[in-house]
Amino acid sequence: MSLFGTSPDESSVAATKSRLSLFDDDVPTPGSKSSLFADDDNGAGGSPWGIPTPKKAGRGELIKTLLPASDVPDTYIDTFDNILKDGDSAGGKISPAGITKVLSAAKLGADEQSRIMSIVSPSGEATLDRNEFNVLLALVGLAQEHEDITLDGVDERRKNLPVPKLPSLVSTTPLAGVSELAAKPPQRPTTPPTAPQEIQSKPQTLRKPSMDFPESDDPWGSPAMHRGHAHETDIPKTNGTPKPASNGAHEPIRTTSNFTTASRESTNGNGASNRDSDAPTTVSSGVWGSYDGNSNASFANTAATTIGGEGFGGAGDDGDRTEPPRRSFGGGRIAGGPEETVIITLLPEKEGMFMFQHHNYQVSNPRKNSRVVRRYSDFVWLLDCLQKRYPFRQLPLLPPKRVGVNGNHLAADSTFIEKRRRGLSRFSNALIRHPVLSQEQLVIMFLTVPTELAVWRKQATISVQEEFVGKSLPPGLEDSLSPTLEDLFDRTRSGVRRSAEIYINLCNLMDRLAKRNEGLAADHLRLSLSLQSLTDASIDTYATDTNDVPLLNEGLQATAKHVSNSQSLLEDEARAWDQGVLEDLKRQRDSLVSMRDMFDRRERYDKDNIPYLERRIQSNESRLVTIRGKPEGLIKPGEIEKVTDAIIKDKQSIVAQHARGVFVKECLRDELINFQQTQYHVSRWNQDWAQERVKYSELQADNWKQLHEELDAKQLPTPPPPISPPSQHLRWQTKFAMPPTPKQRQDLNQFMILTGTTERIATRYLKGAGWKLEAASDSYFAQANSAGMPAKDTSGTLTKLFDKYRDEDQDEANTAGVEGTMTYLGDLEVNMENIEVLVPLEIIQAPVVGEMTRQGFVDGWKALGLDTVDKQKAYVAEQVKLLPNDPALFKRVYRHTFVCAREAGAKALKVEEALIYWGMLFSPAGRPWATATINWFELWSEFLQSKWTKSVNKDMWNQTLEFANKSMQDESLSFWSEDGAWPGVIDEFVAYVKEKRGLPEPMETD
Structure with a gap:
């Protein structure tokens, strides 16, 4: 049964099998003889996501075919031949004495030896042929590296097999002398000479990793899209970065859990590298992260760039070298093809208990026909993992999360939820557009695994490491980097900071323009309705002579119709701005802010302690000279080896830190090249917006032109001759009372509901109280009680x-x-x-x-x-x-909210809870605390979350409303003074606002 859904059919098993997995394999017990390798046959149930089922058949055949001689390092072959020469053989196979000699030389414990023997000889056979002996050596190597002793572990490392340390069977390298351990500055690697043509890797049988897909150049591809095609041999990748294997095949290292273990360079018994070390090594010029020299693919068709080198540039090759298949930009993406898009859809149903519910989002890729359901916290987890693994890359931004308790967004209205959905869409699309992040296995799993992510994370053991861990510096890479890169980084960082601030303001301005268009459309609708209502009153208004009233009404109706058309166009234009140019601006803003954050992370994390290590090496060298100068009897056992090991480790640390610094520079350079493409996005949104303006301007012009033609075609009434003014008696007869305003009509209806009286009585009481509803109702009930009227x-x-x-x-x-x-x-x-x-x-x-x-x-x-x-x-x-427009009603609701929001017996509110209820009160449904240029509630929330650690008492709660009312009337805060009676928290908030907005003379607070 598959862990993540339906298993693929038999035809797709071979294409989807893998030897790399996100999951840690359990150590098998002696009674369990099966693993994922029991699925190597063509039987059903071969899903790479399936949980292995116990099988005992086929284990012996598996061991005999798992590691053929063509797939192992030379040390494996030499060890087998040496044991045969020593006479520990029986019919061309290794005898029990030879097996015992290998296990003794490896210095393994009794339990580990028993585990290994139970795997390589499950049927009790005492002799091993060459292939079985290779499995024995691989298991010994895994045991010495403290990894799981399983066939799964051997198969995962078959392209990077461990070399067991057998000191009694092979010669060792003598200890380096003092002169070799002398402190040296970091050396720039040089390109090694071309290897002889006859020294080449043996043919390899490549096996696809379980986290990869049938087409390595496109991990998003469907297997059905590539059946019957003649593609070149695929090279499995991990996180988009290939690495040369230690046993002759170019294969990626594992970087998280089972697929993220640092690779080890295999060496033979004489201390020399294996056959791959003699193979030609090319300089990395791949665009994204090919730091190990396996790729020469350049950026933008290897066109020359101003950043230095050849695109991503390494040194040029000789043209005679034997290279592995090159990796194109972005791990095999095809430049110029259709852009991948991810669609984020908000699901209507919420999940969770009452008051603790959360929204779910459907993440779908139409091109790949994949649909998964994720929640906001899943996106947060993914970004956190990417920040740990790729701190020096342009990581997209996540939209903010509304203040809530345990994920329950009480204050989140539909407008905010929609903005967050669009932000998640920008985040997801930025991920799949990035040539490195899109190839990251966590991203692929996040966008494709249909299982709930929380369940998947429990099944997977994920240990995220920085992408440079375990990488060696390729020859010539440092020389290929331009010496002016640091100046370019500083200049770009300065420009990105300024541009990011400008784009943030542009987004706010465009949002206000779109909202003003919506308000203008609403006013057009009111105007159209008013014109239509005017036609009903025309017959009575001009009752003196009604002959021309029909023509007059036709003109009014035509105008109302075209005003309504204009209102529809304004709404469409506002919607187009909101979904078009505003989203384009936010995309560019997010790109700039993410670049700014990338430079900030580099300032924090790109540090080393090489000077300290050099001083310590010099100290240890002096100490080593002193020790060696002592008589032999005075030297403690192991003292020389201890100091020598310390010197070697410090030198290795210097080399690793120096290499990391070079990789960081190359990574930033690559990100700048990728970021360079955003300038074309700027041109595109300008063109799109201009086209939108032209389109709607022409539609509006056509609309008013049609109205003008219609009015010209109608025979509207002409003015009559002037008449004499009416007499005083006529004016007295036509005098009438003014009708109530819409606000007065609302008060009138509410008074009638409250008291149950007629409209005449309600009008009399409201007029007597100056149209104040509360005073009129009090007067009515007071007179009813004093007059003895029977109250209900x-x-x-x-x-x-x-x-x-x-x-x-x-x-x-x-x-x-x-x-x-x-x-x-x-x-x-x-x-x-x-x-x-x-x-x-x-x-x-x-x-x-x-x-x-x-x-x-x-x-x-x-x-x-x-x-x-x-x-x-x-x-x-x-x-x-009435709540948004009735200050007295809002004040009553506001003050009682403090009473009912407190816990039983408490006198104050926690800041987190107060922010929740303030968010409800100052929402659009209540009275938004915002002015034309300032969102005061956002500033208030930021201030409390960063500066205020105390609880919210009743006085602070009430005074906050008073300050909010005054700040919405005067956003310059001229009403506030240091000598005023405001609470201390208000004084600190004013200083915070002035400092953030850059106003002069901010108040100094203790």
Whole structure:
């Protein structure tokens, strides 16, 4: 059964088999004789993602064919021949005495020797032929390197087999003298001479890694797309960076878990490198990360660049060298082909418990027909892994996450969720456009594995290492780098910083322009509706003579229709800006900010301690000379070896750190070459935006031109001759009262719902109170009580209604718990994720969120005279609509939010919880705390999260609203002074804002 879905059919087994895996293989017990290799036959169930099933058949044949003589280093062959010459043979096979001699020379423990023998001789046979002996040596090498002693481990290392250390069977290299250990400055490697033509690698049988795909040049490709094609031999890759194998085949090293172990250069018994060390080594000129000399593919068809070298440049080759297949730009991507796109879709259903729910996103690639479901935290995990592995590359940006508790984005409205979805789309597309990151196995798995990522991460053992770990410096690479690279890096970093700030402002300005277009479209709609309403009043307005009214109405209707058309065009244009040029600007902004972050990471992480190591080497050398100058009897055993090992390790560390510095420079140079392409994206968004402006300008012009032609074609009424002014008596007769305004009409309807009176009585009370709803309602009820008018008693009905939502078994007598409260709020049809839920909680004076009391419920609705859910629902809906425009109502809801948001018995709110409720209150559904140029709530959130560590008390909560109201009226903060009575947190926030905005004379605070 496959771990990640349906296993492939038999025809695809051979193409998808691999010997590299993300997963650590369990150490087999003596009773378990099977592994992934039991699937080498053509039987069913050969999914590379499947969990191995125990099989015992075929183990002996597997060992005999696993490591043929053509696939092993020379040391394996020499060791076999030496043992045969020593007489430890039986019929051309190694006898038990020879096996014992090998295990003794390896100095392995009894358990390790028993494990090895149980694998190579499962049937109890005591002799081994050449192929079986090769497996024995490979297992011994794995044991000495402290890796798992399994056939899986041997097969994973078959292109980079370990060389066992057998000092009693092969000669060793003498210890280096003092002169050889002398401190030397880092030497630039030189290109070795061309090897003889006859020394070539033997033919290899390449096996595809499990993390790769049938076409190594395109790991995103489908196997069906390449059947029947005649491609050249593929070279498996790991993270897009090939490396020469130690046993004669060019093969990638493993870099995470089973596929990320650092490679080791195999040596023979005489200390010389294996046959590959004599093979010609070419300078890396591959565009992305081919630091080991396996690629000469240059950037942009090896065209000369201003950065130095030949594209990614290495030294030129002789033209006579034997090279492995070259790796093209980006690990085999075809330049000029269709651009890969990833589509991020927000799934409508949420997952998780109430108040702790999260959104899911479908990540799909139409070209590859892959669909996976991921959540926001999965993207965060992926970026964290990429930052550890590729700190010196241009990593894309993730959109911010809204403040929440345990991943529950309480304050996230639909607008923010859509912005985050677009940000995730930009992040994913930037990944697959990057020539190195797109080849990273974690990225491929993230975009293709259909299993939930949290489950997949538990199954996989992932140890992310920096991409330069274990790499040796290729000859000529350092010479190929331009000496002016550092100046270029500094100049580019300065320009990127300035451009990033400008693009951030451009995105804000374009967003405001799009929103203004939406507002202009809304005003056009109101204008069109008003013109249409005007036609209804025309017949009464011109009742004196109605002959020309039909013509007049036709002109008004034509104008209203074209105004409505203009409104539709404005909405389309605003939508096009939002989805087009604004996204293009954000893409360019993200690219610049990611480059800025890359340079910042280099400043933090590109450091070494080479001067310190050189001083320590000199000290150890002096000490070594002193020790050797002593008589033999005074030298402690092992003292010379200890000092010598310290000198060797320090020199190796210097070489590794020096090589890492060169790799970092090459990596940054490559990233700059890739970043250079963004200038064409700038040209494209300018052209697209100009085309959009021309398109909608022409459509608007055509619309108004059609209106002008229609009005000219109509025979509109001509002005009549002037008439004499009306008499005083006529003016008195036509005098009438002004109708209420829309705001007064809302107050009138609310007063009628509240009191149950007629429109005439409601109008009289509201006019008497100056159209103040609260004062008018108080006056009405006060006069009703003083006059002895029978008031409607709703206590009994409200009590029964409250008991309907109370659980008699779990809730107290006068309290409704979380379940009943949530049910009641659901009946009121309020949105429980924004400010709407706070309105009914204020009316019933809920003590905490998720609980209501009988007294608060009855008293609150009794004062309003609303005793049914339908009336209450209508009243709450009306209050929600009034909330943004009614400061008194908003203030009541705001202040009660502090009461119900606190935990039972607490006097203050935690900053994290306060930010959640502030986000609900200052959202578009409430009263946004923002002005034309400043988003005050974002600044307030940043300030509290970075500067404020205390809790939020009642005074700070109330004063925040007062400061918010004043700051929205005067964004220059001229109302604030150091001698004012504002709380200390407000004073510190003002200083923070002035410092961030660059205003003069920021306040100094302790």
